[in-house]
Structure formats: C-alpha cells, structure tokens
Amino acid sequence: MIQAKDLSKTFKDKKRGTVKAVDGISFECKAGEIFGLLGPNGAGKTTTLRMLSTSLKPTSGTAMINGVDVAEEPEKVRGQIGFLSGNTGLYGRLTAREMVTYFGKLYGMSASDIKLRIDKLFSMLDMQEFADGRNEKLSSGMKQKVSIARSVIHDPPIMVFDEPTTGLDVMSSRTIVQFIRKCRDDGKCVIFSTHIMSEATRLCDRIAIIHKGKIFADGAVDEILSRTGVDNLEDAFIKIVGE
Amino acid sequence: MRIRTVETIFKKEMTDTLRDRRTLIFMLAVPIAAIPLLLIVISNLMTGQIEKEMERTSMVLVQGMEFLPDDLRGDLNGAESFTIEPDANSDLNDMIERVKSGEVDALMVVPRSFDKAIALESPTEIEIFYDEAEIRSGFAVDRLDSILASFRKATISARLQQHEISEDVIKPFDITSRNVASMKKVAGETLGAMLPYLIIIMCFMGAMYPAIDLAAGEKERGTLETLLVSPASRGEFVVGKYLVILSTGTVAALLSMVSLTFSLNYMASGIMKFTGEILSIDFDLATVILVFMIVLPLAGIFSAILLSVSIFARSFKEAQSYITALNMFIILPAFVSLLPGVELDYKIALIPVVNVSMIIKEAVSGSVQWNYVIATFVSTNVLAAALLYLAKKWFERESVLFRM
C-alpha cells in the first residue's frame, strides 16, 4: 500500500547550509503489516513520514500511497492516512467530542457518520466518561486516547506513527502499542518510526534501518539478525551502520 | 477553496477563541470597560483638581498698597476670593521668590504715586507676577485682572465725562466674530480626533491574541501537523482563521467606538463646565455603518499581517515579541488624526491606517468627503486582499510551517 521510490529531501538550513535529511530511500509496506523505521535522532525518520503524509514535498523521488502519488494528488493521499506522533497535541479549550468531530468534518464525513464513528471509537477506547470535558483538564493517558480517536476518525487504510510513544508514561505507551497492533489486525497498513530497538523488535513485522538519511538494511527482524549473525537489534544496527 | 470546509474551520476556531480568556479581555473587556474607566478616572481627577483650586482663596502679595486709589483698594480688600498681604518693605526679588516657591499665588506691584498718576491722567503701569505652570496662580491673575479691568473701565468713563467726550469716540467700530462651524464639527475636531486613534489601536489589540493563538499556538500545541495531513487545504485554513481574527478585531473596534464616545463625552462635560460651552460627539447609525465599512478592511489588513507573523513564529512567546515590535507601525500612523492641520487628500487616502484614521475623524465630525471615503475604502480593500493572498502563499511554504 505504500511504495517509496528513491525518496529524497534536502533542507536549506541557515547554519548548516544544505542538509540531506533523506537521501534516496526506497521501501514497501503492505496492508496488515507493521513496518518500522528504526534509526537514531536525526536519521530522517520524521522527514520521511512527513513526505508520505504530504506535509512536506519530496525534493526528488516518489511515493505511492494506495496507488496515489504524493506529489501529484496530495489531497487525495491525505484522506487515506491517519497520523499520530509523540508531539501531537490537543485543543485544550475544546472537548474530546468537539475536537474529534472537527477532524471528522475536515475529512469530509457527514454529521451522522461522525456521530456513529465517535460512539464506536469512544466506547472502544473507554472515553465516554471524559468526552465532554475540556481537553486541558484531562490526564496524559486520556489525552492520548483523544489523539488516537482523532487519528482514526475517518477509518483510514494507512496509519503513520512518528515516534508515538516518545515522552509518554508506561500506561499511555501501552495504550498506544495496543492500538498499533489493533490497526494491523484490522488489516491496515501501519508504518511506524522509533529510535528504541526493543520497541521495534516487539512490534514490527518488518523493519528498515535508517541512518543519515539512508536505509542500510530492511526485512523481518529475524532475517536481519541472522544476516548479521548477532542476537539483538542493537548489535545488528552497529554492525550494519559500521560505526 | 470549499466554502463548507472554510465554514467548518471558522466555526471551530471561533468556538475555541471565544473560550480564550485573553481574547475575551482584549476583544470585550478592554474596549467596553477598561479604556472608558481609565478616561473617566482621569477626567474626574482633573475636574476635581480644578474645582478644588477654584474654591480656594488666592493669596496675593501687594507692593505699594498705599499707592492704590481708595476705591480700588477697597474693592481688593473687600473681595472674598482674595487674601491680600500688603508688603511695603521687602525687596522685589525676595517677593518674586515667594511666588516662585508657591507660597503666594501672585504678586502685584503698584508703582510709587500710582494714585497721583491716575488723578493727573499720566500713564502708569501695574505689574503682576505669577507662575504660569500653576493653575491656582492663573486663577489669582484672572481674579486680579477682572477687578483691575472694572476699575480701569470706571476710570475711563469718569475721564471721558470730565472732558465731555462721548464714549463712542473711543469706539470707532465693534468687531464681532461669528462661528459658522456646527457644534458637531467643533466636537469632532477636538474630541473626535482621539476616537480614531483609540479605535484603531483597539482593533489591532482585538485581533492580536486570536492571531497568536490560531497560528503560533498550533505550532506550540503540536496540532499544526494534524491539520496539515488533513484533506483541508492550506488556503482553507488561512481563510477560516483569517475570518475569525477579522471578526474579533472588528468587534473590538466597534465596541470601543461606542464606549469611547460615551466616556469622551463624559470627560468633556466634566472639563468644559468651567469654560462654558459643552462639546459632545454624537453620531447616528449611518456614521456607525460608515465606520464599520471602513474599519472592516483595516481589520483585514491587520489580520493578514498578524496571521503571517504568527505562523512564522516558532512559539507563542516568539509571536508575542514580534507583534509587540509591530505595534509601533500601527500606533504612529493612527496618531495622525490627532495632529492639527492634517487634511485628507488623495495622497493621504492611499496611506494605510492614516487614511482610515482620517476618515473616522471626519465621520464623527459630520464632514464626510465621499470621494476620499471611496478612495480609502478601495485602497484599504485592495491592500487587505493582497495581504490575504500573500498570507496564503506564506502558509504554503515548508520553511515557514516547519521552521527550525
């Protein structure tokens, strides 16, 4: 469902000059699987995911999302994607219901569809209790649930998670991890970035090791381990990247 | 651009904004209550001060009291509003020092043989020393003046009679100047000059917080990215957000127009009860509509600029500091309406902010010149539209949205 071909992105930075954040990467991600982008800070994970979700335009290369080119029909691509990152926040002065409804409308859903979907999501996530209080009053775990509901209000076939557990406590992390698994089980195509090796091992069906904007290896976790002849991803990473 | 989507964005942002305490303060509380309250307090302090000074008896030091003609001395001593302190011995400089230090309100110096000079009809002079910077000193001079003037008048009449000359001889003709300006215009020129300045500032302030919250706030909360991955276009977000900012700015401007009119009139009636004629601004619904029509595109200019500055900033704080700097560029041109002698012409009608300031001033003084209203209306709208277009382009730049 996702095919990235030779994707590249260069930024012009005042201090550092031109920065090749993503440098010709290609990968594929199918429905019903969790694909992980694993790499340290500054590897180019966020930039890659932003190109897939069309908030950044690729400098060169293409990506097809469910058969649609991100550069040619970005609006069409956006409707197919659900997006959640560790830094996405909420509108504090709105209630969960108001906020999720707003996004439903932005995704062009009808009022009755939004209502049905909200009822389903809110009971699935156990949110009915706090759905009508202002977001700013919620605990971090509750906030996370609101973010989750927001990201899937339009029931997208593809989910993009950018370091979704960064900065979260154990309970909220667990909620997110369970949610990611559920997305896969529902047959969605899930792409997910992390710098935490153990998280990747635990969650991903396939991974790509990304460093300095390039993909160094990809495949199932077991494959990568057997190819490098070590027993954990950390060592595999060092070996592959060669530092 | 889909109207439905813009409407969705507008409604959400409006709800959100109207729940923001800071916005409500600048959009409602400051224009309706704070500014008028400030003006009323200042005015009460001022009139209270003037009243106090008027009730006070003036202390006047007189050198050469003994040289005053009897009736004049009698008038001075008899006047209730004076305490006269004759002083025959002190040095003139010491006496002037006492005026300077505020110990006495005025010093009157009567020359030696003043009474004889009056009797002999030879020229002579009374000097009064006072402190212009002190209201009470000014009052003392006014009071002395009126007593001396009536003595002078009586002396002239007596002399003319003695020489058997008709009073008409010294009055070859009268000069009468008649004011043709309506009271409305006079009020407009004075009080009305303050209105546009304050209305424009309030408009800017009313638009300021929503603009910060709706753009820089999205970055700070981490909600911007969730908007960017939704199918709504950047242009739709710009227009939806712009319309909210435009509304709060316009509401703040119109509310301040009404509440300021009341408080300026109150202030004027307080101060002017001492000078006789009471000025007041009053305008009809047509004036309010005219001001609305001209303030709306001005709010449009403000909104587009504020939105662009705000989305450029990386955080709420950063946006605030940019906008504080921007403030100057609004306050100075708005100030032009307060300058005497500035008249509208086609050049001024093309200068943003200044033109609106002048049109509001003319509108409240009832001397609208339609050609300039139209020129201002057109130029302000064109600029607002151009800035909105630029804001949209600005919102489409990755280097602005994802500024490192």
Ligand SMILES: Nc1ncnc2c1ncn2[C@@H]1O[C@H](COP(=O)(O)OP(=O)(O)O)[C@@H](O)[C@H]1O
């Ligand atoms: N908007 C931007 N402007 C300039 N440089 C950027 C921008 N976004 C990312 N970068 C740079 O691109 C590189 C990759 O960043 P990023 O994709 O955020 O990495 P990751 O998400 O893997 O930590 C980094 O060197 C980063 O500094």
Ligand SMILES: [Mg+2]
């Ligand atoms: Mg990142």
